[in-house]
Amino acid sequence: MPDRRTVLRSATAAVLAGALPKGRLHAQGTGPVVLVTGTSSGFGRLTAESFARAGYRTVATMRNVGGENAEAARALGHMARAEGLELTVIDIDVSDDASVAEGHARAAAQVGPVEILVSNAGVGIPLPAALSMEATREVMETNFYGGLRMAHAVLPAMRERERGLLIQVTSALGRYTLPLYGAYCASKHALEAAFTALAYEMHPFGIETTIVQPGGYDTRFKENAARDVARYRDRIPPERQAPYADHLDAVGNILANTPTPPPQQIADAILAVAEMPRGARPRHVAEGPGMSDLPPLNDRLREVTEQSTRNYLRRPGWITL
Template structure:
């Protein structure tokens, strides 16, 4: 596998209200005062900060006064220049520390979180951002390629949940922000593995939100809804090309069946240059700065927001109705 890519009860209107992307700038302006008042700045650990949303969030949180633990894999290897760039921002006065974490490795996650705790003493906000897209028709994807979406996007999040939650519980409070996608709700052909991973991580994050509420820990999901130019698309094309190379002769002949599908997929994987990924990172920073207990359970940002929001509203209503009958409903909302 050398070529396989790596890496409550009804909470009320405030938890079901979706933050408008256009409000992010206004909320950002209030963050310094919200995080001030003489209190220590919040410690924010972010995964996948070598590029894209993660890189922007690391700088964005730091510029708003947070102490950032920016994590990525291979800080001395292929991500050395990205790590050095963030480290330079730290040297210029921003509170950014680079910590190596490969979310595919239990040992790496445990060691990275331990280092963050030794250095910062706490983790107030975890942003699970690391993720990949391995595209292709479900029929032709060898299980290990299909599963690589799940292992990084779902398995990586699970490892981070397990490592960080005990520390947040000991602190008496914490916030987890799980990066997902509009494709955690809507299904796109040729992206079955990616959609499956985002559906899975949203289900896990929803369950987690109920389970850790009694420990005063909040969980929110962010769904970018557009082809933001983050570099993810170019990597997806490379993964596709690697997978095609790995197909045997019989499977490769089947590519003819999917010729139009593949053409459409490669066209649609082109990022939209009119979209600014900073609007997503700004919205995440603003979401994290909201008063505890008022954050929406889901935040959708992007041009397809109007299509995804009604699905989220229906989901929230179903969940509220179901949880209201749960025998431990009193435990399922943060105090």
């Protein structure tokens, strides 16, 4: 008989290959409440649209709904009205404690308790790690602390109900490191560590955790990163930039668009995880270009984590998820 890990990997591969179980999609507006962060563009936007079209009661969040993301918010609202979807746009800046608390409270009041959190919001500012502490702080506040803020917001109600699902979007760069993306890689490595720990800690409460690791896709992420790089370079005196001239020249290679598969693949993968039965969801989903080496690495790190749990924590409910 195959072990549980083999069963999970086979089930996940089937779902990601397009075998989404249509019978378990929901009549419009009757599905669980899902909150998606970072929906102004890219994976977040596509994921919010996919959940809403699948019948989930969807809360699409983004920062600065009344400012720079006003057009994105209007477009999502227009799509929802045109297609008769249960989708609500709410302003949440994941880098701000008060914004997270207020936005989550609005979502719960207007739509209902959050049953699935898709924590996707993120920024990348490719600069030499030694050049700007301010850029590093912004990346960590948004990517790492932002993911934890959102988890802290939804977990109390999930624990009370003894069920819930956390889907944290990390990156292939949460497992290896790319020069000039030191802050971004650090934030994604940190998310991998924190949400792996949360998976074990929340398991006794009936709360599941899946970490989705996208490969490289062309979305507006690179366009936003280029804007942020320019913003920080304007603040850094030329004499400080001079020693890093070669590094800064190489930033252009990172930001160059290259042909990739459609980013809808990630939205489909996230929806597929939500549609899987409780107890059958994988710990990691690695999807996209250049990801073939990640599943064996994820498996090996999981083995080490579970062995450490057995050796040091001795909590039977935490050991094998």
